[in-house]
Amino acid sequence: MLFNPKLFKEKLSNQLANSTYSNVEVLQLLARLIKELYVHANLSDQCSQEKQVYYFSMEFLPGRFIETNLLNLDLLDICKDILLEYHYAPRDVFQSELDAALGNGGLGRLASCFLDSLAALNYAGHGMGLRYQYGLFEQKMKDNHQIELPDRWLGQNGYEWEELQSNESVIVQFGGRVHSFMKNNRLTFELIGTEQVKASPYHIPIFGFQNQRINSLTVWKAEAIPYPPPIEFEAFSKSKRHAEQLTEFLYPDDTSYEGKVLRLRQQYFLVSAGIQQILSQYINAGHSLSQLPEKRAMQINDTHPALIIPELMRLLIDHHLLDWEEAWKLTTQVMSYTNHTLMNEALETWPVFLLKEQLPRIYQIIEEINRRLCEDVLERGLSEGESIDDIAIIIEEDIHMARLATIGSHKINGVAKLHSSILKNQLMKAFSTRFPERFTNKTNGISHRQWLMNANPLLSDFISSLIGESWKTAPHKLESLLSYQDDLDVLTTLADIKTANKNSLITKLRTELEIDILPTSLFDVQIKRLHGYKRQLLNLLHILYLWDLCHEKPDALRVPRTFIFAAKAAPGYHYAKRIISLIAAVAKQINQDKKTKGKLGVVFLPNYSVSQAEWIIPAADLSEQISTASKEASGTGNMKMMMNGALTIGTRDGANIEMAELVSNENIFEFGMAADEVIAYEQNRHYSPRDIFNQDIRLQKALSKLVDGTIHGDEVAFQDIYYSLLYRGDEFFLLKDFGSYVHTQSQAENQYLDSQAWQKKCLINIAHSGYFSSDRTIAEYASEIWGLT
Ligand code: 73E
Numbered sequence: 001m002l003f004n005p006k007l008f009k010e011k012l013s014n015q016l017a018n019s020t021y022s023n024v025e026v027l028q029l030l031a032r033l034i035k036e037l038y039v040h041a042n043l044s045d046q047c048s049q050e051k052q053v054y055y056f057s058m059e060f061l062p063g064r065f066i067e068t069n070l071l072n073l074d075l076l077d078i079c080k081d082i083l084l085e086y087h088y089a090p091r092d093v094f095q096s097e098l099d100a101a102l103g104n105g106g107l108g109r110l111a112s113c114f115l116d117s118l119a120a121l122n123y124a125g126h127g128m129g130l131r132y133q134y135g136l137f138e139q140k141m142k143d144n145h146q147i148e149l150p151d152r153w154l155g156q157n158g159y160e161w162e163e164l165q166s167n168e169s170v171i172v173q174f175g176g177r178v179h180s181f182m183k184n185n186r187l188t189f190e191l192i193g194t195e196q197v198k199a200s201p202y203h204i205p206i207f208g209f210q211n212q213r214i215n216s217l218t219v220w221k222a223e224a225i226p227y228p229p230p231i232e233f234e235a236f237s238k239s240k241r242h243a244e245q246l247t248e249f250l251y252p253d254d255t256s257y258e259g260k261v262l263r264l265r266q267q268y269f270l271v272s273a274g275i276q277q278i279l280s281q282y283i284n285a286g287h288s289l290s291q292l293p294e295k296r297a298m299q300i301n302d303t304h305p306a307l308i309i310p311e312l313m314r315l316l317i318d319h320h321l322l323d324w325e326e327a328w329k330l331t332t333q334v335m336s337y338t339n340h341t342l343m344n345e346a347l348e349t350w351p352v353f354l355l356k357e358q359l360p361r362i363y364q365i366i367e368e369i370n371r372r373l374c375e376d377v378l379e380r381g382l383s384e385g386e387s388i389d390d391i392a393i394i395i396e397e398d399i400h401m402a403r404l405a406t407i408g409s410h411k412i413n414g415v416a417k418l419h420s421s422i423l424k425n426q427l428m429k430a431f432s433t434r435f436p437e438r439f440t441n442k443t444n445g446i447s448h449r450q451w452l453m454n455a456n457p458l459l460s461d462f463i464s465s466l467i468g469e470s471w472k473t474a475p476h477k478l479e480s481l482l483s484y485q486d487d488l489d490v491l492t493t494l495a496d497i498k499t500a501n502k503n504s505l506i507t508k509l510r511t512e513l514e515i516d517i518l519p520t521s522l523f524d525v526q527i528k529r530l531h532g533y534k535r536q537l538l539n540l541l542h543i544l545y546l547w548d549l550c551h552e553k554p555d556a557l558r559v560p561r562t563f564i565f566a567a568k569a570a571p572g573y574h575y576a577k578r579i580i581s582l583i584a585a586v587a588k589q590i591n592q593d594k595k596t597k598g599k600l601g602v603v604f605l606p607n608y609s610v611s612q613a614e615w616i617i618p619a620a621d622l623s624e625q626i627s628t629a630s631k632e633a634s635g636t637g638n639m640k641m642m643m644n645g646a647l648t649i650g651t652r653d654g655a656n657i658e659m660a661e662l663v664s665n666e667n668i669f670e671f672g673m674a675a676d677e678v679i680a681y682e683q684n685r686h687y688s689p690r691d692i693f694n695q696d697i698r699l700q701k702a703l704s705k706l707v708d709g710t711i712h713g714d715e716v717a718f719q720d721i722y723y724s725l726l727y728r729g730d731e732f733f734l735l736k737d738f739g740s741y742v743h744t745q746s747q748a749e750n751q752y753l754d755s756q757a758w759q760k761k762c763l764i765n766i767a768h769s770g771y772f773s774s775d776r777t778i779a780e781y782a783s784e785i786w787g788l789t
Contacts, residue, residue: 059108063610101135
């Protein structure tokens with residue numbers, strides 16, 4: 001028996017009996033025990049015959065592993081009991097684990113949910129990422145401004161869950177030049193004079209849900225290769241710095257040339273290290289390369305790892321001596337690509353000169369892929385109105401990564417129905433008409449183990465008391481809850497659970513951040529990356545409107561509300577940082593207003609993280625999913641809050657549409673323009689935010705607060721934001737959707753007054769949320785993209 005809870009129990013008790021420890025020490029002890037008893041004991045099992053999937057991603061956001069791992073190993077209750085026996089508070093021990101700062105937002109969290117589901121469904125599916133020493137950044141707020149500090153998540157002694165596998169280190173090469181020559185009648189390519197960086201893998205175990213499966217997340221660290229003696233110290237420390245920089249920060253500022261180079265090098269470092277390791281293990285296991293697609297699959301998580309396509313080609317051609325056609329066939333059969341955004345600025349391109357300089361052989365291969373693609377397209381003919389620039393990978397001096405990823409993959413998917421259809425019919429039309437069988441949709445999902453079982457034990461236990469435990473492995477069975485939608489006792493208990501979760505959040509915020517929130521208020525939550533299209537600013541305009549309303553008619557607001565925000569803004573995204581400052585300034589102002597005290601509250605929680613989300617989401621009443629329609633590819637926060645019994649106020653965007661389809665329109669608050677209207681405005685209709693402003697007194701009052709000195713706490717007022725809306729085109733149609741948003745918000749308020757009706761809607765949402773389990777998503781990827789059985 002490999003998974004032996006008895007042994008775990010014995011060892012843990014022995015250790016705890018022998019000495020007293022701090023919470024962190026107990027946590028480290030638990031991690032050590034789990035690795036020793038479960039991972040090491042299973043290493044021999046790893047070289048199995050089953051097909052292996054690798055999920056390449058610049059980001060992973062696992063949050064804390066301790067509860068997840070204990071739950072998956074069926075040790076959670078045992079462990080809590082032992083800790084209590086030795087007078088340790090399980091919650092305090094667990095919370096001493098720091099979140100791994102390997103991600104930024106939804107894209108990284110999705111990757112972690114996928115790893116959880118891959119293991120839960122007993123697939124051999126692993127993550128490949130980078131081990132960023134300082135993560136994205138730690139956000140602090142100072143005088144209403146976001147300050148970015150290095151996130152020291154690795155602590156003094158390294159990360160408790162990782163294990164360095166130094167025997168699996170590989171070398172990644174940059175720069176140099178390509179030497180081509182004839183060898184055995186074959187044109188051969190060799191890189192010479194390169195800069196070499198050592199890549200060391202750290203394995204983090206990923207356990208399946210009570211099924212004995214152990215997968216891994218491998219994160220690579222960059223190190224300089226020691227010079228042979230005599231060492232020239234100055235040169236060595238320069239190259240050390242250059243190497244180590246590669247895995248210091250996630251998304252380093254790329255506004256400068258050096259920043260861009262660093263990001264490109266990071267991307268190549270990930271894919272080169274990852275694929276070298278995968279190929280060498282594959283060959284060492286005695287497999288033949290011709291069978292690669294039957295035995296290995298690789299998912300490219302957005303375009304950041306798209307260089308894996310030319311890198312695999314390079315290895316197959318230059319190292320394994322395959323010819324181009326064979327190598328291309330294997331590569332395209334192995335690779336598949338997920339697009340996560342249609343936002344123009346996120347569609348990556350790299351300047352040709354940069355690739356030529358940093359990765360000369362990779363550039364040659366991309367050039368050849370492009371040449372063959374264009375030749376083929378021209379031979380078959382362009383359609384009416386089409387130009388080769390709609391298809392080419394290299395246009396003028398830029399390499400288009402989404403096109404490279406698409407042509408090098410056998411499947412391309414978007415992450416919600418609407419997004420996939422825009423991807424197919426607009427952005428990638430020239431490709432989808434030529435390769436229709438490659439385009440598919442895989443609507444995102446979230447791990448119900450992490451976001452319901454772990455984050456909300458009260459709700460999870462209550463659900464099990466009603467419908468049994470089978471939903472835990474078959475989340476669609478949450479639908480059985482529908483038979484309780486008119487059961488008053490059930491609805492009352494749901495309300496009580498929400499209140500208990502709100503109280504826990506209140507206590508946490510009071511003790512840790514000295515923030516006080518109104519216990520009896522409606523918790524209105526918008527937690528996500530800060531971006532113009534996500535429209536945190538629209539939420540804020542509504543708050544300013546309500547503030548006015550409360551002053552004018554003190555009884556107008558029938559339900560007290562607390563607006564909860566949490567968001568990080570990319571360091572180089574000035575406008576997003578200004579919106580954070582505005583939220584913080586408005587919060588300060590409103591919270592000090594004696595006239596609206598007890599009715600309105602606004603909080604901005606600094607340093608948004610997975611662990612923080614696990615506190616906030618179970619306490620949310622209203623989930624703000626208010627992106628400009630067509631801009632949010634899917635969203636996953638929407639699913640998390642739905643699963644935890646919050647109602648959504650949202651646009652018909654991303655996965656909101658599929659949520660509405662499931663729960664039907666009366667159980668979700670939809671508002672605003674639809675995607676096709678937005679697209680039509682963008683393409684040809686004239687949009688005049690000023691006309692709307694001139695006709696809406698509520699907007700005039702709300703917006704004037706940004707410039708008339710009402711909102712201060714800043715050296716300048718918020719003229720820049722005011723101007724962006726009124727004079728710079730209001731890119732994300734806030735003013736256009738404002739009226740409809742305010743109206744729908746007031747409908748939500750009316751509904752909330754009828755607690756029973758509200759709870760019924762919550763129950764219907766929870767019951768349908770099983771569809772959004774990432775187990776469903778992964779089952780679809782497995783059968784339709786990866787060919788797993
Ligand atoms: O809609 C979300 C989606 O739910 C989308 O914005 C997000 O991915 C989530 C998971 O599919 C996303 N992140 C990025 N692009 N899309 C991104 C792009 C560049 C850098 C970092 C993240």
